[in-house]
Amino acid sequence: MTDVALAAARIARHARRTPLLRTEIDGKPLVLKLEHLQRTGSFKFRGAVNALLAGGKPDHVVTASGGNHGMAVAQAAAVLDIPATVYAPESIPDSKARRILAAGARLVRAGENYAEAAKLAQEQPGQYVPAYDHPDVIAGQGTVGAEIVADASDVDALVVAVGGGGLAAGTALSADGRKLVTVEPTNCRALHDALAAGTPVDSPVDSIAASALGATRVGKLPFEILRAADPVSVLVDDDKIIAARDLLWESFRLAVEPAAAAPLAAWLAGQVPGDLACLVLCGANTDWLPA
CATH class of the missing domain: 3.40.50.1100 (Rossmann fold)
Structure with missing residues (x-):
């Protein structure tokens, strides 16, 4: 099965331990995990x-x-x-x-x-090497959540965007009792539909974030992990994702791809529970200009 601690030891020489940014928006505190600063520009x-x-x-x-x-x-x-x-x-x-x-x-x-x-x-x-449906891949992605828990023990919710489910499943394994919030575009919702159906099912892919979150079906192993974790499953429209992406640039000069802005879109919409959430900015591999 997945072993996040062992994965952390394996990758320590090669992967970056990405920083956290503690900040607030409209007077409400939040923490940003700057995983878009990882090598190759994403948690992958x-x-x-x-x-x-x-x-x-x-x-x-x-x-x-x-x-x-x-x-x-x-x-x-x-x-x-x-x-x-x-x-x-x-x-x-x-x-x-x-x-x-x-x-x-x-x-x-x-x-x-x-x-x-x-x-x-x-x-x-x-x-x-599968993109997400493999225990070693999931364990590697789980080191993101493990770092958050170690570096910000006061965080009570971990918020991640979902494509095939590898990052979300890894985060579920490393959340240490914190609430997991999974975020998907409204028209790119493989996990949301799988949770509703009780099994992975084919879902449409039509979103500005499809290049990163465009899995037509959530992975079998990630699904089993996530179903057991009982996450808060949130959907956000593309216009909210773009607005969140632009806010990250305007307020913090953080340039991320649309998928990475999905957690902030959910947080801004009041769909994230808890008092202090950590939003994972999962990637920055895109060419774009702020609106």
Whole structure:
């Protein structure tokens, strides 16, 4: 099963311990976990490194990704001197595609969505590293929550955006009794629909944050962990996500991708319980101009 403490020890030499920012908005305190400052610009690097270090060093690594996980695997493979191939949907943003290539990986554009790219990737030779549905990946992502708990023991809620569920599941494992709030775009809601159905189901993907949160179906293992954790599942509209993203820039000069602003959108809408929440700013891999 997942072991967050062991993952933390494995990745310590390679991943950054990202800082917290204690602040307030409209007189209400909150804490921001600046995980967009992680190597490759997202939390995904943690899970990728842990997955590659958990077993014997493979001759070749293969993955599928809409962008952030692909960049993370490409960079982790480069650090460990392993050749890597990343399969990505045709719609992968140019900003993410060029960073995968810059890390030295081979990029194959294939399929209309993540599910199609993943199917092709799993048919290739080499060690396949899933984006979220794997215990070592989940454990690596769980080190984000473990750092929050260690560095801000007074936080009573951890708020994360959800795509396939790896970060949310890892955070559930490391929350140490704190409430977990999962946030998804209204039209990109794989976890929300799975929790309602009692099992992972296919969901539509139509959001400004789809390149990071665009899983058509939440992972089986993340779902089991999250169902047991009983999170507060929140949906936010795209216009609220963009407004939150722009607020992060205007108020704090924090430049993040839309997915990373989803937790703040939920917090601003009063959908996050507790007195002091920590919002995970999960990534910054995009090209944009403030509104």
